[in-house]
Amino acid sequence: MATKLKHHVPDAGNMAPAPELNAEFANRLRDPFEQTYMGVLRTNDPLLIERGNGGVELYRDLKRDGKVFAGLQKRQLALIGKPFQVEPIDKDSAKGSGDAKELAGILKRCGFDKLCQDLMEALIAGHSVAEIVWTVRDQRVVPVRVPKRAQRRFVFVQNDENSPPALQMLTRENMLTGIPVPPRKFIVHRVNAEDDNPYGTGLGLQLWWPVYFKRKGIVAWNKLNDRFGSPTPHGKYPRGASPKEKATLVDALRAMSNDGYLATPEGMDIALLESKLAGNVTTQEQLVRYMDEWIAEVLTGQEPAAQGGGALAAASKERQNVRQDLTQADSDLLSETLNETLIAWICELNGFEPCQVFRQIKEEEDTKHLAETDKIIHEMGYELDEDSLRARYGEGYRRKAVPLTTGKLVVDNKKADAGPGPASFAEAGRRTDAMDAMDALVDDELADWQPLMDPLTQPLERFLDAAAAQGLSAAEVVKRLPALLEAIDSRALTDSLTRTAFAAAAGGEAGLGEDVTP
Secondary structure, three states: OOOOOOOOOOOOHHHHOOOOOOOOOOOHHOOOOOOOOOHHHHOOOOOHHHHHOOOOHHHHHHHHOOHHHHHHHHHHHHHHHOOEEEEOOOOOOOOHHHHHHHHHHHHHHOOOHHHHHHHHHHHHHOEEEEEEEEEEEEEEEEEEEOOHHHHHHHEEOOOOOOOEEEEEOOOOOOOOOOEEEOOOOOOEEEEOEEEOOOOOOHHHHHHHHHHHHHHHHHHHHHHHHHOOOOOOOOOOOOOOOHHHHHHHHHHHHHHHOOOOOOOOOOOOOOOOOOOOOOOOOOOHHHHHHHHHHHHHHHEEEEEEOOOOOOHHHHHHHHHHHHHHHHHHHHHHHHHHHHOHHHHHHHHHHOOOOEEEEEOOOOOOOOOOHHHHHHHHHOOOOOOOHHHHHHHOOOOOOOOOOOOOOOOOOOOOOOHHHOOOOOOOOOOOOOOOHHHHHHHHHHHHOOOOOHHHHHHHHHHHHHHHHHHOOOOOHHHHHHHEEEEHHHHHOOOOHHHHHHHHHHHHHHOOOOOOOOOOOO
């Protein structure tokens, strides 16, 4: 026996309460492990708390190390070495495309690449701060320059449980909480920011110790080289020599070597306790080399040469891919910061459509191969919009002006008014009624073209949409096209073309193809 199900209507008294909107429950001010005073938030970086008194100056000193500076510069220059693109969020908006072009010009005039390089120093310290200097130019509110500011001058303060921490600037009058900063004025780029650390955690936490040990190893290495790398002068003075004679000997020894010398009485023996290790002492060199490899792996993801494995070419390709992935990640995170601050503020202040800036980090592609691919797609009935064209081939291109041409006039003598009319014009200078009849036969066969083309164009459209979603390169698209074309069903179009050819042949047999002069 079937059971009849009844529709269950929830009782109003048993309904779950609505969620609380625009509110934080586990906010930082409720954290029992957090010690705040007057709302000032402090970093939770253990190294800065232990050795840096909570300030990031400890990490700024790391750039004095050549290996750290080289690794940081690689990541900075790899990013700004790629051109940036600006595009509207709504790509179908004509006004948005125009605003994106104007916004790109504004960014080029304010030193945008230099700003990106400065903000990338957050990789070491965890955060970086830049101040926007606004001006009015050509009736637009634009940034004239964006200088970097020292991180030690700013703190994050949180007084409201449901508001994020606010950036405030320390002054001579208020060195504790500082003063609020003006709106749309400061850009703060943060790396690995957490709920309990709005300052972010940079790579300085992993770099400080290898740099520290490396410096100690270099000092010990230099002492070793100084002691055993060159001979030490040894002078002997006779017993009972006067102080003047001893001083004369010391002056002679000092003239021979400024680093060290020995002066002993005759008959006194001096011996060096040599190490039992055979060969050269390379402990310090190995320590310094190990620390350099540690620094390189932290900054650029480069594994030590002894642990790379595989063939040389494969290992080199792997390191290149890792660096490219790091650069793309740096670009994406920095673009998020800029799109939420500088780019959004310029659009709001000038009435622009919402735009976004980004950099496409990828290997240089063969533009000739890309152009051939675009030509094939253009012949299929598709074309690139201007934003996609700039993203693929760079700036400096615009649509070619189409020259005006005079259309060909065709006059039907049967429908002309009474009286002598002008002669009929055609590609060959005249057009006959027989040729019109022939065209009518072909046009009737091809009138319903849409159902014929859909089986050809729809699979191609779906393939191109999927390729764009997966981020395939042009080379990968061209490589997959032959297999797609083989799978496309072209039987309907083939049948229609066969019927059209038959109609044309039949018309020719019937005499419609003869050149009959009216």
